[in-house]
Amino acid sequence: MPKITIFRQACKGVDDCGICTFICPKQLFQASEEMNDAGYLPPEYKGERECTGCQNCMIYCPDFAIVVEKDIGDEAPDKGDENEQE
Amino acid sequence: MTVSIHPLKKYTRSHITRTTTCPGCGIGIVSQAILRAIDELEFNMDDFVFVSGIGCSAWIPSPLYNTDTLHTTHGRPIAFATGVKLGLPNKNVMVISGDGDLAAIGGNHLIHAARRNINLTVILLNNGIYGMTGGQTAPTTPRGLTTITSPYGTMEHNFDITPMVVTAGASYAARWTTYHPRQMTRSIKKAIQKKGFALIEAMSQCPVQYGRVSKLGKAVDMLKDFKVNSVKINKARNMEPEALLGKIVIGEFVDIEKAELSEECMNLRRKMMEAM
Numbered sequence: 465m466p467k468i469t470i471f472r473q474a475c476k477g478v479d480d481c482g483i484c485t486f487i488c489p490k491q492l493f494q495a496s497e498e499m500n501d502a503g504y505l506p507p508e509y510k511g512e513r514e515c516t517g518c519q520n521c522m523i524y525c526p527d528f529a530i531v532v533e534k535d536i537g538d539e540a541p542d543k544g545d546e547n548e549q550e
Numbered sequence: 551m552t553v554s555i556h557p558l559k560k561y562t563r564s565h566i567t568r569t570t571t572c573p574g575c576g577i578g579i580v581s582q583a584i585l586r587a588i589d590e591l592e593f594n595m596d597d598f599v600f601v602s603g604i605g606c607s608a609w610i611p612s613p614l615y616n617t618d619t620l621h622t623t624h625g626r627p628i629a630f631a632t633g634v635k636l637g638l639p640n641k642n643v644m645v646i647s648g649d650g651d652l653a654a655i656g657g658n659h660l661i662h663a664a665r666r667n668i669n670l671t672v673i674l675l676n677n678g679i680y681g682m683t684g685g686q687t688a689p690t691t692p693r694g695l696t697t698i699t700s701p702y703g704t705m706e707h708n709f710d711i712t713p714m715v716v717t718a719g720a721s722y723a724a725r726w727t728t729y730h731p732r733q734m735t736r737s738i739k740k741a742i743q744k745k746g747f748a749l750i751e752a753m754s755q756c757p758v759q760y761g762r763v764s765k766l767g768k769a770v771d772m773l774k775d776f777k778v779n780s781v782k783i784n785k786a787r788n789m790e791p792e793a794l795l796g797k798i799v800i801g802e803f804v805d806i807e808k809a810e811l812s813e814e815c816m817n818l819r820r821k822m823m824e825a826m
């Protein structure tokens with residue numbers, strides 16, 4: 465199953481951006497409840513099993529805030545909070 | 551658990567943790583499409599010199615890209631890039647800038663660089679507006695669009711940049727939108743490898759200055775608009791001009807081989823040295 469990581473601090477919010485919610489063929493992103501430090505609401509990944517690994521979310525995110533890694537076994541996709549870059 | 555890192559992060563400056571653009575701006579999609587092309591070609595960032603002008607789009611290489619960048623005056627990046635290429639012919643010289651910068655104030659440089667067929671890769675982000683200065687009408691603004699300086703809709707006809715660059719003599723020219731980032735990356739790879747003037751016109755959404763005032767909507771609405779209004783060039787060639795009104799013709803417009811300026815200059819230099 466592909467592993468999806470969301471870098472919440474890099475995201476500019478599903479309200480005004482939300483490209484990931486539109487571009488995922490399985491609609492696996494939805495608004496989260498908690499703001500990041502800049503006051504934006506990053507998406508929440510609700511996918512797990514349905515993700516096709518198409519990488520759309522990574523390629524279309526204008527803020528380099530989503531990473532898709534293929535074939536990482538059965539490790540559950542995390543929400544990226546522990547994996548914040550920089 | 552292993553820490554996940556964005557595969558393109560290795561090409562960006564580590565102290566830049568956020569892009570300079572507004573939420574949902576297409577500039578970030580193009581920025582990634584360029585880095586993915588460099589990554590897939592297995593080039594080193596030090597093989598490149600990036601040159602940009604003034605505008606939101608011009609902020610792609612500096613501060614983001616971790617290599618030599620030249621952030622020049624408004625409209626002049628192609629003039630600077632011409633000098634860089636003639637001085638350092640072994641570098642890949644890439645110009646990244648906006649429609650206002652490269653096709654309005656800098657329009658003559660664009661035309662004549664294509665005419666000279668100098669080996670540059672030009673990524674022209676066309677958001678149809680002067681984004682950075684507040685959304686004024688540009689020569690690229692679609693006719694009839696409401697902007698901050700055209701409250702009754704623009705009266706002028708807009709520039710059709712890619713065909714103009716083809717006519718001027720470019721070796722390679724392609725147009726894609728931010729709804730087509732994979733195709734865009736493929737074309738950027740070709741453009742980098744092309745010996746000659748290569749243009750990628752990247753139609754890009756500016757949700758803040760264009761989408762809001764024109765009432766076209768937010769980033770997602772604008773991407774949907776690109777999706778439904780794009781027509782592949784092969785199909786467009788068989789369509790009547792009226793049917794193409796409001797459409798964006800996408801695809802490769804030209805891909806040819808012809809004599810290139812920086813190589814001609816080097817050949818001449820060699821000949822002169824031998825004659826001395």
Ligand SMILES: Cc1ncc(C[n+]2csc(CCOP(=O)(O)OP(=O)(O)O)c2C)c(N)n1
Nearest residue numbers: 605606607624648649650651679680681682
């Ligand atoms: C000589 C000069 N004239 C005008 C300006 C003001 N100015 C700054 S950016 C810009 C337009 C940029 O438009 P574009 O290249 O389309 O970039 P965008 O912000 O849309 O990406 C203008 C007119 C300037 N900086 N210098």
Ligand code: SF4
Nearest residue numbers: 488515516518519521
């Ligand atoms: S890889 Fe494709 S299917 Fe999986 S979350 Fe991203 S966009 Fe959705």
Ligand code: SF4
Nearest residue numbers: 475476481482484525
């Ligand atoms: S596409 Fe990227 S920046 Fe936009 S809402 Fe999704 S994660 Fe955030």
Ligand code: SF4
Nearest residue numbers: 571572575606681756
């Ligand atoms: S003003 Fe427009 S082009 Fe400039 S960063 Fe904002 S959305 Fe992008």
Ligand SMILES: [Mg+2]
Nearest residue numbers: 648649679681
């Ligand atoms: Mg512009």
